[in-house]
Amino acid sequence: MTFPKYPFPRTRKRISGFVALSILSLLVFSANLQAKDITFIWSANPEPVSGYKLYYKTGEDTAPPYNGTGINQGASPILVGDGTSFTVTDLDDDQTYQFSLTAYNEYGESGYSTVVTISPGTASVRSVNFTWNPNADPVTGYKLYYKIGDNPGDPFNGTGLVEGDSPIVVENVTNLTLNGLSTETTYQFALTAYNAHGESGYSEILTLRPDPIPIIIDIKRL
Structure with a gap:
């Protein structure tokens, strides 16, 4: 991609041609030494809910069961309240994670949402x-x-x-x-x-x- 230069200030002698960036x-x-924090957001369920559950697992397989352990916020599923965002912290930067969300109320629990994959290198x-x-x-x-x-x-x-x-x-x-x-x-x-x-x-x-x-x-x- 080539960008034309801005007009040269009068205090500078013009160098002709183009500077491209x-x-x-x-x-x-x-090789990042920092663990990563990931924030998820979602649309509210169209029906009243008691809250949401964030399921997760490690590895490349995106299918259930989502029986992951080791995240600071707890083993899968993580109860995330009835809001529409949640942050998981200090994920291992060398690990692949699969996340999926459900909604629940007194009558039961929904099916899984689309799976979100967090790959190594998705860091801060x-x-x-x-x-x-x-x-x-x-x-x-x-x-x-x-x-x-x-x-x-x-x-x-x-x-x-x-x-x-x-x-x-x-x-x-x-x-x-x-x-x-x-x-x-x-x-x-x-x-x-x-x-x-x-x-x-x-x-x-x-x-x-x-x-x-x-x-x-x-x-x-x-």
């Missing part, structure tokens, strides 16, 4: 690999600017990434991997090229948004 792949830390931090096309003019290197949040444009004054505060100075290469990004945070990135004559304007802004929350749907009627 794209995400080649979005990779999750498999991730690494992201960026690639870009080389600038048309000779350059000394590139600078990757970033900020946190949804507000557009300057200032790109982000802090906290393993590779340093914004801007991250990159050698004359066309790729960079950032490590330890939170899956719950919105990041905005923009790239510039620089040489002895100055620095280009920003590339088009690339926004990296939080991972979606697993959604359990179609709980069968009681």
Whole structure:
């Protein structure tokens, strides 16, 4: 993906050509040392319920029985109350989990919802690999600017990434991997090229948004 550069500030000498910035792949830390927390949300059952039960098991098999053990919140099934969201904590990042929800009331229990699979690497931090096309003019290197949040444009004054505060100075290469990004945070990135004559304007802004929350749907009627 190629992005046209923004107009160059008058205080900078223009470097012709294009600075391109794209995400080649979005990779999750498999070597993450943090356990992961997963929040599930679901639509309320159309009939009155006493509550919901979150069933789970480990492994690749998605079929019942869901007889898992070892999660902080208890063995399967976990009674999750009558709300429409629930968070399980400290899941093993090297383990595959299968989750399914039921509703229950004084008359009985519903069938299982669609199964949600949580695979290894679906963790609270991730690494992201960026690639870009080389600038048309000779350059000394590139600078990757970033900020946190949804507000557009300057200032790109982000802090906290393993590779340093914004801007991250990159050698004359066309790729960079950032490590330890939170899956719950919105990041905005923009790239510039620089040489002895100055620095280009920003590339088009690339926004990296939080991972979606697993959604359990179609709980069968009681």
